[in-house]
Amino acid sequence: MSASVTVPPTAAAPGGPGPGGKSAKRPSSSGRRAPKGIRRSEGIAGWLFTAPMLIILGLFLVVPVLMALWVSFSDWSGRGSPFASSVNFVGLDNYDQLLAGGGLAERDFGVALRNNAWYVLLVVPIQTALSLFLAVLVNRQVLKGRGFFRTAFYFPSVTSSVAITVLWLFLFGASGAVNKVLSWFGVNGPNWFQDPSGVVHNLLAAVGITQGPAWMTENTTLGVSWWDWWAGPSVAMSAFVLMAVFTTSGTFMLLFIAALQNLGGDVQEAAMIDGANGWQRFWRVTLPQLRPTLFTVLTLGLIGTWQVFDQIYTGTQGGPGKTTVTPAYLSYTSAFESQDWGRGAAIAFVLFVIIVVLTIIQRIVLRDRPVSKRRMRAYSIASSQTANKEGRA
Amino acid sequence: MSAAVTTAPVTTGRAPNNRRPRRSGRFVASTSVLYAILVVIAIVYIFPFLIDVATSFKTDAEAASDPLSLIPQTWTTAAYERLFLNSDFPTWFANSAVVTVFVTAGRVFLASLAGYALARLDFRGRNVIFAGLVAVMSVPLVVLLIPKFLVINQLGIYDSYAGMIIPLLVDAAGVFIMKNFFESIPASVEEQARIDGAGTFRIFWSVVLPMARPALITIVILSFQGSWNELSHFIVSTQSPELTTLTKGVASLASGQLSQGTQYPLKLAAAAIMTVPVAVMFFIFQRRIMNASEGAVKE
Structure with a gap:
C-alpha cells in the first residue's frame, strides 16, 4: 500500500477533464493495466468518499468565515442579502469603532475583554493543576475504587452546559446551597450572580484601598480605566470560573491519566535509586515527561475559555453590571439583538486573532529548550559528570 | 474546590516521604489521607447532581428554604407534571432526540467514509484535503x-430541521479519529478483498467498517453528546417554538423567568431530565470512554 503512494496519483483531479488528457503524464504505469484501473477508480472513490465532508465543511465553515469577513467590512443591517447593492463597504470602520472609537462600542468591548481575560487567567491554571492532581491521585496502582473516582470526576464533563448553568444558578443563589455551607464556617456568602463587584477590588477594599491612584483611574485602554481593568473577575464571574473548573477538569484528567500510563516505569525507578523523593520525582521526572500533554491541555483550555457563550446566554445574559459579558456573547448580542452585524462579525474576528496569537505565544513559551546556562551550573555543582551529559542532550 | 487545589502539593509531597521509614504505620496513615482527599473531592463533584434531583421533587417553598437537604420533606412531582403536561417540554425533548439521532447517524457514516478515503485511498488532492481539515479544526466555533x-x-434553510441538522453532520475531529483508526488496520485485509474483485465501497462497507467498531463507538459517543448538548447552533439556526430543542428551551426557562418567582424545582427537573440520556450513554460506554484516550495515545 505504502509503495503505491509514491506512484504519481493519476486520475480524477478536482473537476478536472477526463482521464484522457492526463494519460500522457504517466508513462511509468502504462505497462501495467490492472493497477491503473484500480488506481483510477480509487481516485474517483477518494473524491466521492470525501465529497460530503468537503461540501458540508465548505458550506458551513469556509464560506461562512469568508462571508462574515465581508460583513465585518460592511454596514449590513441584517435585512436582505449581505451582498445586495444597498450594503456598503465601510473599510475598517467596524474594527475602528471597537478598538479606537471612544464610544460605547469600544467600552463594551473593553469590558468584555477584561471579563474574559480574568476568566481565562483563573480557569486555565486552576483546571490544569486540578486535573493533573486528580490524575496523579487516581492513577495509583494500589488505589481501590479507581473506577468510581474517575467516573465521579468525569461525569460533570458529559452533561450539557445549560443543565449545569441552571444547577449553578440554584446552588449559588443568595440563600442557596453554597452560601449555606459557607455559613457553617461563619462566612457570609455573597449574592453570587447578582454581585458585580470585582474580586481584586474587594480584596483591596478589605485592606482599606477603595480608590485607585490617579495614574490608574485617569488612564484608559479600550475605554476602560486601568483601575477597572484590575477589578478582577466580578463575584458573578467567579461563580462561572468555578463552574468551568468543575466541568472541564474531568476531561483533562483523562488526558493526563492516559499520558501517565504511557510513561515508562524505568525512569521513575532510576530516579528512585538515585534517591529522589516523591516530590522531586514528580517535579523533575514526571512533569517534564508530561510536557506534550500539558501543552495540549493548556491549548485546549485557552481556546475553550476564550469562547464562553452558553453559560452567559443561559445564566446571566452579561449581567450584573455587564461584568459577565464576554466577547463571544457581545458578538452575538451586537448582531442578533442590536442588528449591528458588521460590529458583531468584527468582534468575532478580533476574538479569533486573540486566540491564534495567544496559542502561538504559548507555543513559544512552552517549546523544548536546551538546558539554560544557569540550570547547567546548578547541575555541575551537584555532579560535574551528569552536567556534561545533560548539556549535550 | 479551591481547598482541593491548595492541598495538592502537601499531599503529593507527603505520601512518598512516608514510604521509607517504618512502612506499616505511616503508610496506612498516608493511604487514608489519600482516600480522605479523594472522597471529599468526589463528594464535591457528585453532590450538585444529587441536589439537582432531590430539589426537583421539592415544593418551591422548600427548595428556597432548604436548598441542601437530599430528602424532600414533602415529595411532590408537580415540577415534572408541569413540564410534561403544561409546557413545550415534550416538544423540546422530541426535537433534541430527532436532531441527535440524525446528526449521530450522519456523523458516523460521513466521518468513517472520509476517514477511510484519507487513510487508505490514493488520490490526487488527498494531502491538500487533509491540510484543509487540520486548518478547519483550528477555527474557534464561536x-x-x-x-x-x-x-x-x-440557503433558505433557516428555521427548519435541515438547517438544524445538516451543518452539524460533519465534525472534523471525528474524521480525524476515523482516519487514525483506519491507518492502524493492516492493509492486507483489503488487498485480499480487492483480489476477490470487490469494489472500493464494497471493501469499505463490508470489510473495513466492521473492523472499525471501537472507533465507531467513540464517534457515536462524541456525536451523541455533542449534538444533544449543542446550544449555540440552534440559537442561530431556528426561531420558531416548534423547533426549540432542549438546550434552547431550558436556557429560555432559566433566563426568561427569573423575575417571576424562582421556580427552581421546575428548572432543576428540566435540567435533570436533559442529563438522563447522556448519563445513560455514559454509563453504557463508561469503560470505553475511560479507556478511549488511553488507546488513542498509545497507537
Whole structure:
C-alpha cells in the first residue's frame, strides 16, 4: 500500500477533464493495466468518499468565515442579502469603532475583554493543576475504587452546559446551597450572580484601598480605566470560573491519566535509586515527561475559555453590571439583538486573532529548550559528570 | 474546590516521604489521607447532581428554604407534571432526540467514509484535503456563530430541521479519529478483498467498517453528546417554538423567568431530565470512554 503512494496519483483531479488528457503524464504505469484501473477508480472513490465532508465543511465553515469577513467590512443591517447593492463597504470602520472609537462600542468591548481575560487567567491554571492532581491521585496502582473516582470526576464533563448553568444558578443563589455551607464556617456568602463587584477590588477594599491612584483611574485602554481593568473577575464571574473548573477538569484528567500510563516505569525507578523523593520525582521526572500533554491541555483550555457563550446566554445574559459579558456573547448580542452585524462579525474576528496569537505565544513559551546556562551550573555543582551529559542532550 | 487545589502539593509531597521509614504505620496513615482527599473531592463533584434531583421533587417553598437537604420533606412531582403536561417540554425533548439521532447517524457514516478515503485511498488532492481539515479544526466555533446564520439564511434553510441538522453532520475531529483508526488496520485485509474483485465501497462497507467498531463507538459517543448538548447552533439556526430543542428551551426557562418567582424545582427537573440520556450513554460506554484516550495515545 505504502509503495503505491509514491506512484504519481493519476486520475480524477478536482473537476478536472477526463482521464484522457492526463494519460500522457504517466508513462511509468502504462505497462501495467490492472493497477491503473484500480488506481483510477480509487481516485474517483477518494473524491466521492470525501465529497460530503468537503461540501458540508465548505458550506458551513469556509464560506461562512469568508462571508462574515465581508460583513465585518460592511454596514449590513441584517435585512436582505449581505451582498445586495444597498450594503456598503465601510473599510475598517467596524474594527475602528471597537478598538479606537471612544464610544460605547469600544467600552463594551473593553469590558468584555477584561471579563474574559480574568476568566481565562483563573480557569486555565486552576483546571490544569486540578486535573493533573486528580490524575496523579487516581492513577495509583494500589488505589481501590479507581473506577468510581474517575467516573465521579468525569461525569460533570458529559452533561450539557445549560443543565449545569441552571444547577449553578440554584446552588449559588443568595440563600442557596453554597452560601449555606459557607455559613457553617461563619462566612457570609455573597449574592453570587447578582454581585458585580470585582474580586481584586474587594480584596483591596478589605485592606482599606477603595480608590485607585490617579495614574490608574485617569488612564484608559479600550475605554476602560486601568483601575477597572484590575477589578478582577466580578463575584458573578467567579461563580462561572468555578463552574468551568468543575466541568472541564474531568476531561483533562483523562488526558493526563492516559499520558501517565504511557510513561515508562524505568525512569521513575532510576530516579528512585538515585534517591529522589516523591516530590522531586514528580517535579523533575514526571512533569517534564508530561510536557506534550500539558501543552495540549493548556491549548485546549485557552481556546475553550476564550469562547464562553452558553453559560452567559443561559445564566446571566452579561449581567450584573455587564461584568459577565464576554466577547463571544457581545458578538452575538451586537448582531442578533442590536442588528449591528458588521460590529458583531468584527468582534468575532478580533476574538479569533486573540486566540491564534495567544496559542502561538504559548507555543513559544512552552517549546523544548536546551538546558539554560544557569540550570547547567546548578547541575555541575551537584555532579560535574551528569552536567556534561545533560548539556549535550 | 479551591481547598482541593491548595492541598495538592502537601499531599503529593507527603505520601512518598512516608514510604521509607517504618512502612506499616505511616503508610496506612498516608493511604487514608489519600482516600480522605479523594472522597471529599468526589463528594464535591457528585453532590450538585444529587441536589439537582432531590430539589426537583421539592415544593418551591422548600427548595428556597432548604436548598441542601437530599430528602424532600414533602415529595411532590408537580415540577415534572408541569413540564410534561403544561409546557413545550415534550416538544423540546422530541426535537433534541430527532436532531441527535440524525446528526449521530450522519456523523458516523460521513466521518468513517472520509476517514477511510484519507487513510487508505490514493488520490490526487488527498494531502491538500487533509491540510484543509487540520486548518478547519483550528477555527474557534464561536467565530462561526454569525457567519453560520448568514449562510443558513442564504440557503433558505433557516428555521427548519435541515438547517438544524445538516451543518452539524460533519465534525472534523471525528474524521480525524476515523482516519487514525483506519491507518492502524493492516492493509492486507483489503488487498485480499480487492483480489476477490470487490469494489472500493464494497471493501469499505463490508470489510473495513466492521473492523472499525471501537472507533465507531467513540464517534457515536462524541456525536451523541455533542449534538444533544449543542446550544449555540440552534440559537442561530431556528426561531420558531416548534423547533426549540432542549438546550434552547431550558436556557429560555432559566433566563426568561427569573423575575417571576424562582421556580427552581421546575428548572432543576428540566435540567435533570436533559442529563438522563447522556448519563445513560455514559454509563453504557463508561469503560470505553475511560479507556478511549488511553488507546488513542498509545497507537
